[in-house]
Amino acid sequence: MSEDDKPPAREVITDYAQAHFRYFRTADGTVYAQRNGHPVARPIRSQGTTGSHRQELMVGLFKDGRGVFNGTALKEALDLIEALALTEHVQPVHIRVAPGFDGATWLDLGRADGQSVRIHPTGWDITVPDPREVCWRRTQLTGELPLPAKDTDGKGIDLLMRLCNFATAQTEGLAIAWLIGCLGPGVPVPAPFLTGPQGAGKSTGGRMLVRIVEGMSGDLRRAPKDEESLITAVAAGWITALDNLSHMTPDLSDAMCCIVTGAESVKRALFTDGDVHRARYRRPLLLTGIDVGVIRPDLAERLLPLRLDRPRVRRTEAELWSEYAEVLPTVLGSLLDLTVKVRAAQAETPTDLRMADFAHLCAQLDAATGWATLDAYRASLDDLNDDVIEGDLLAQxxxxxxxxxxAGQQQRKTSTEWLHCLSALYTGDDFRPLPKGWPTTGKVLSDRLKRLHPTLAARGVLIDSGRTMAGRYLEMARVEAPPRHEQQQAF
Known part of the structure; x- marks a missing residue:
C-alpha cells in the first residue's frame, strides 16, 4: 500500500479505540473509557499517575503492531471520540463501593484483574462485575484488598477486636456497625471519633478500621488547612480519616457535616471562562484525637464517639501489622458474612434520631446478633449532648x-428581652463580665438558640419562634425530658 493510500493516523487510532474500549459519559459530562470486559474506567482527559487512557491506548497500539503515533494524531482521535461519547447513555462511576442490580452492592478490591465482591441478599461472591452494571474509578488513594476468606464462622470479628483497644463491648459493636455502613453506598454513617488517653492506640485503631475497606495502603491524614483541599481528598477516595485533631474550627466543622450527609462543590473549570466543575460527595469520615474542644451541635449529631483504653501489654509496630495483614482476609470475610445477615434482618426504623439510616442499621445488627448497639448509639449521643452543653455557657x-x-408551661418574650433576661441570669448579683462570644443582639441570640435546639430538646427544653401583630417572639417551654440511655452489657 502506498503512502497516499494509507488511512490517516487519527482514523487508525479511532478505529482501534472503538474496537477495544467502551466510551460513555457521566451526569456531569465527563467522558470515560473502559476496556472491553474490564470494570475499571478512566477519564479520557486524565493524565494521572494511576495510568491515563492516553497511555493505555498508546501501549495497546504498539503491542498490537499498529505503530507509534505522535501527539497530534492522538489528540485529534481523542477529540473525536470525546465528541461521539457525549451522545452515549449516561452511566455513573464509583469509588470502592457501588449499587448493583437486584438489590446487590459491590466492593472494589482494587485489583488489576478487576475482581470485586458482590454482596447480594443471599450471600456474597468474588467475581468480575459486568461493566454495564458497575464502573469503577480508581485514584492513587485506591488501595488493593486481599481476597476475603470464606466460611470464617465470624472469627474475624474477634481477631480484629483483639488487635484494637476499645474500652467496652458496646464500643466494639458501634465500630462494627460503622464498618457495615461503609459497605453500603447509599447509607450515610456518622463519623467515628476515636478518643482516649495518650498512648491508647487511637491512630493505630483508626488505621485498622480504615484498612479493612481501603487496603493496607490506607492511612490517616492531617486535617487540611482549607476546605477546598479537604474536598479534593474526600472526592478521590472512599473513607477520609483525619488524625490527631486538637481543634475544630467552625469552617472545618461545617465541612465535616457536609461530608457525612452529602453536598456538592462547584468551581470554575480550568482553562474556561464560564464552564464549571461539579464535585458531589458523601463519604464515610473517621477522626482521632484526645480532645477537640467545643463541639458544635450540628456536628455532634453526626459523630460516633469510640473510646479506647491504654493497652496493658505493648507490642512492636512490625509485630502488630504483620499479624493484622495475616488476619485481614479473615476479618474482611467475617465482616461480609455479618453484613449479609444484617441486611436480611427485619427491624423498625427509629424515628427520633437524626442519622435514621444508621440507627436502623444498628437495630438490624441487634436483631441479627442479639447485641444492644442501638442503645449504645443512643447513649453515645447523650454523652455528646453533655459535651456540647459543657462547652457552651449560653446553653448552660x-x-x-x-x-x-x-413542666408543660411556656414563656414568651422578644429576642431582645430574652437576651437581657439570660445576660442578667449569667452575670448574677456579682455582675461578672459576659464571656467572649456571648450574643450581643437579639438576632444573634435567636440564631444561636436555633443551632442549640436539638441539644436543648434532648434535655426537655423546647425553643420556638413566631410572629404576632406586635412583632416576632421566642417561646421557651419545658417538657418531660426523654429518658437517658444507659449502655447495657448485652454483648
Missing part, C-alpha cells in the same frame, strides 16, 4: 432558666 444558662419554668 438557658437550662438554668428553664429550671424555673414548670
Amino acid at each position: 444558662t438557658v437550662l438554668r432558666h428553664a429550671g424555673t419554668i414548670a
Whole structure:
C-alpha cells in the first residue's frame, strides 16, 4: 500500500479505540473509557499517575503492531471520540463501593484483574462485575484488598477486636456497625471519633478500621488547612480519616457535616471562562484525637464517639501489622458474612434520631446478633449532648432558666428581652463580665438558640419562634425530658 493510500493516523487510532474500549459519559459530562470486559474506567482527559487512557491506548497500539503515533494524531482521535461519547447513555462511576442490580452492592478490591465482591441478599461472591452494571474509578488513594476468606464462622470479628483497644463491648459493636455502613453506598454513617488517653492506640485503631475497606495502603491524614483541599481528598477516595485533631474550627466543622450527609462543590473549570466543575460527595469520615474542644451541635449529631483504653501489654509496630495483614482476609470475610445477615434482618426504623439510616442499621445488627448497639448509639449521643452543653455557657444558662419554668408551661418574650433576661441570669448579683462570644443582639441570640435546639430538646427544653401583630417572639417551654440511655452489657 502506498503512502497516499494509507488511512490517516487519527482514523487508525479511532478505529482501534472503538474496537477495544467502551466510551460513555457521566451526569456531569465527563467522558470515560473502559476496556472491553474490564470494570475499571478512566477519564479520557486524565493524565494521572494511576495510568491515563492516553497511555493505555498508546501501549495497546504498539503491542498490537499498529505503530507509534505522535501527539497530534492522538489528540485529534481523542477529540473525536470525546465528541461521539457525549451522545452515549449516561452511566455513573464509583469509588470502592457501588449499587448493583437486584438489590446487590459491590466492593472494589482494587485489583488489576478487576475482581470485586458482590454482596447480594443471599450471600456474597468474588467475581468480575459486568461493566454495564458497575464502573469503577480508581485514584492513587485506591488501595488493593486481599481476597476475603470464606466460611470464617465470624472469627474475624474477634481477631480484629483483639488487635484494637476499645474500652467496652458496646464500643466494639458501634465500630462494627460503622464498618457495615461503609459497605453500603447509599447509607450515610456518622463519623467515628476515636478518643482516649495518650498512648491508647487511637491512630493505630483508626488505621485498622480504615484498612479493612481501603487496603493496607490506607492511612490517616492531617486535617487540611482549607476546605477546598479537604474536598479534593474526600472526592478521590472512599473513607477520609483525619488524625490527631486538637481543634475544630467552625469552617472545618461545617465541612465535616457536609461530608457525612452529602453536598456538592462547584468551581470554575480550568482553562474556561464560564464552564464549571461539579464535585458531589458523601463519604464515610473517621477522626482521632484526645480532645477537640467545643463541639458544635450540628456536628455532634453526626459523630460516633469510640473510646479506647491504654493497652496493658505493648507490642512492636512490625509485630502488630504483620499479624493484622495475616488476619485481614479473615476479618474482611467475617465482616461480609455479618453484613449479609444484617441486611436480611427485619427491624423498625427509629424515628427520633437524626442519622435514621444508621440507627436502623444498628437495630438490624441487634436483631441479627442479639447485641444492644442501638442503645449504645443512643447513649453515645447523650454523652455528646453533655459535651456540647459543657462547652457552651449560653446553653448552660438557658437550662438554668428553664429550671424555673414548670413542666408543660411556656414563656414568651422578644429576642431582645430574652437576651437581657439570660445576660442578667449569667452575670448574677456579682455582675461578672459576659464571656467572649456571648450574643450581643437579639438576632444573634435567636440564631444561636436555633443551632442549640436539638441539644436543648434532648434535655426537655423546647425553643420556638413566631410572629404576632406586635412583632416576632421566642417561646421557651419545658417538657418531660426523654429518658437517658444507659449502655447495657448485652454483648
